[in-house]
Amino acid sequence: MWHNMGVTIEAPESLRERKKARTQEALQSAALELFQRQGFEHTTVEDIAAACEVSPRTFFRYFPTKSDVLLGSDVEERRDRMLALLAAQPANCPAWAALRAAVLSLTQEYEHERERIAARMAVIEATPSLRATKSEYQRGWDDAVVEVLADRARRAGAPADPLTLRLLAGAGTVALRAAVDMWLAGPKSGSLTQLLREAFDELAAGLEPPTGRRPVTAPR
Amino acid sequence: MWHNMGVTIEAPESLRERKKARTQEALQSAALELFQRQGFEHTTVEDIAAACEVSPRTFFRYFPTKSDVLLGSDVEERRDRMLALLAAQPANCPAWAALRAAVLSLTQEYEHERERIAARMAVIEATPSLRATKSEYQRGWDDAVVEVLADRARRAGAPADPLTLRLLAGAGTVALRAAVDMWLAGPKSGSLTQLLREAFDELAAGLEPPTGRRPVTAPR
DNA sequence: ACGATTCTGTCACTCTCTGCCAGATAACGC
DNA sequence: GCGTTATCTGGCAGAGAGTGACAGAATCGT
Numbered sequence: 001m002w003h004n005m006g007v008t009i010e011a012p013e014s015l016r017e018r019k020k021a022r023t024q025e026a027l028q029s030a031a032l033e034l035f036q037r038q039g040f041e042h043t044t045v046e047d048i049a050a051a052c053e054v055s056p057r058t059f060f061r062y063f064p065t066k067s068d069v070l071l072g073s074d075v076e077e078r079r080d081r082m083l084a085l086l087a088a089q090p091a092n093c094p095a096w097a098a099l100r101a102a103v104l105s106l107t108q109e110y111e112h113e114r115e116r117i118a119a120r121m122a123v124i125e126a127t128p129s130l131r132a133t134k135s136e137y138q139r140g141w142d143d144a145v146v147e148v149l150a151d152r153a154r155r156a157g158a159p160a161d162p163l164t165l166r167l168l169a170g171a172g173t174v175a176l177r178a179a180v181d182m183w184l185a186g187p188k189s190g191s192l193t194q195l196l197r198e199a200f201d202e203l204a205a206g207l208e209p210p211t212g213r214r215p216v217t218a219p220r
Numbered sequence: 221m222w223h224n225m226g227v228t229i230e231a232p233e234s235l236r237e238r239k240k241a242r243t244q245e246a247l248q249s250a251a252l253e254l255f256q257r258q259g260f261e262h263t264t265v266e267d268i269a270a271a272c273e274v275s276p277r278t279f280f281r282y283f284p285t286k287s288d289v290l291l292g293s294d295v296e297e298r299r300d301r302m303l304a305l306l307a308a309q310p311a312n313c314p315a316w317a318a319l320r321a322a323v324l325s326l327t328q329e330y331e332h333e334r335e336r337i338a339a340r341m342a343v344i345e346a347t348p349s350l351r352a353t354k355s356e357y358q359r360g361w362d363d364a365v366v367e368v369l370a371d372r373a374r375r376a377g378a379p380a381d382p383l384t385l386r387l388l389a390g391a392g393t394v395a396l397r398a399a400v401d402m403w404l405a406g407p408k409s410g411s412l413t414q415l416l417r418e419a420f421d422e423l424a425a426g427l428e429p430p431t432g433r434r435p436v437t438a439p440r
Numbered sequence: 441a442c443g444a445t446t447c448t449g450t451c452a453c454t455c456t457c458t459g460c461c462a463g464a465t466a467a468c469g470c
Numbered sequence: 471g472c473g474t475t476a477t478c479t480g481g482c483a484g485a486g487a488g489t490g491a492c493a494g495a496a497t498c499g500t
Contacts (some may be wrong), residue, residue, distance in 0.1 A: 015496090015497065016497060020447085030464075044486065045486080045487070045488090046486085048294030056449095057449065057450080057489090058449075060487085065487080066488090107240075112299040131359060134357030135356055135359055136352035136355055138355075139351060161420060163399070163402050166394075166397075167419060167423060167427075170398060173390075174393075177390065182386075199383060203427055204426055206423075206424055207387075207423055234466080235466065236465085236466060236467080237466095239465095240478085264456090265455080275479070276457095276482050277458095278478085280457065338441080347490060
């Protein structure tokens with residue numbers, strides 16, 4: 001009875017659950033469409049709610065802020081899976097390699113939904129306030145990675161300099177962000193996995209070129 | 221006539237200019253004090269304006285948003301000076317060394333105002349929306365650094381892979397942020413200059429430890 | 441079918457931020 | 471000095487995000 005085209009639909013739960021899930025998704029897709037068409041700032045919550053025939057008050061029962069209709073939910077879920085994967089790496093595996101492995105295995109499932117991610121990113125990049133919110137999400141990710149890495153080091157018996165930990169986590173974020181940006185910039189850039197490998201390897205190898213002249217110091 | 225304790229006061233400009241500068245500074249310090257006492261979110265623009273005996277409407281003539289009273293102006297000025305310094309590095313100086321030199325010479329003047337920076341940072345760290353705005357500022361810095369580095373590479377005749385450029389700029393931001401965080405965490409951490417040197421050197425040397433076991437890949 | 445639970449809409453409200461216009465104040469020419 | 475002009479300020483009105491409270495509707499357990 002709960003089959004569709006031979007694909008089993010997930011458990012029907014209750015009528016309430018289904019209705020909730022349906023309006024939540026309706027709000028998200030209506031919001032994305034309106035944001036793409038007329039921009040984030042020029043779309044009011046009233047517009048989104050009206051498109052779903054729902055009161056504005058109800059919108060805020062599903063999403064704490066207007067931004068969260070675009071940024072929330074699945075991002076955090078994936079982040080948690082990544083952190084779990086990082087924590088599960090063998091204790092004697094070096095931190096950077098563990099980070100690299102966790103990120104790579106997480107982003108493999110991104111590969112097939114470039115379209116959707118690109119659409120969402122386009123809205124975010126075009127809206128300063130959304131860029132800010134996204135940055136804040138990433139910062140939370142950084143802090144969590146620092147925590148997990150500190151745990152790993154503690155468990156392995158190494159002292160774990162806090163500066164080193166922050167540099168590791170921050171470098172991981174930078175590698176991820178740079179690779180995703182390149183990946184979304186055009187299909188010619190290659191696969192996300194390949195770009196990620198390049199980014200992580202480049203940072204691992206170090207940033208100092210073999211040789212060069214000494215830099216000048218500040219004037220006065 | 222415009223001397224005070226033997227120190228020459230800057231040009232008096234006009235009466236209007238002086239009044240403007242005075243109320244702007246008054247708004248900033250009143251805002252900081254109120255933010256520290258009762259938090260950013262629980263301080264209304266009306267509060268700040270009332271503390272300076274000014275209408276709320278006037279507040280927004282000095283600062284486009286409530287956040288900008290804490291984050292604006294001098295941050296951008298210092299950023300521009302840093303970018304100019306980076307652009308002025310010799311063309312054959314490797315990018316990472318140039319970045320390091322520019323950041324180090326910029327932050328030397330921070331060394332003596334730890335108190336003020338720490339106070340401001342405490343408010344920012346305690347307020348998610350301010351953390352987000354700060355992250356957005358830093359992102360703008362990243363983009364500008366990428367631009368300058370691309371210019372340098374173009375001028376030097378090198379191809380300049382965009383991924384490498386982003387990694388360099390991002391790594392610079394990470395080093396700066398990590399060092400400043402450590403510096404503000406406690407006076408025992410040492411001078412900011414020393415912390416910055418450590419951070420830049422550590423990233424330059426690379427993140428891969430000599431050896432270790434291979435990481436595991438993702439399940440399923 | 442009937443209470444209990446949960447969801448939704450309406451109303452009222454705070455706060456940020458903007459446009460508009462009238463009045464105050466400083467700058468400039470004479 | 472005096473009048474003219476540019477600039478600054480305050481008050482008013484309003485849009486939009488977000489929140490609390492309450493009544494009614496839908497759904498759930500039995």
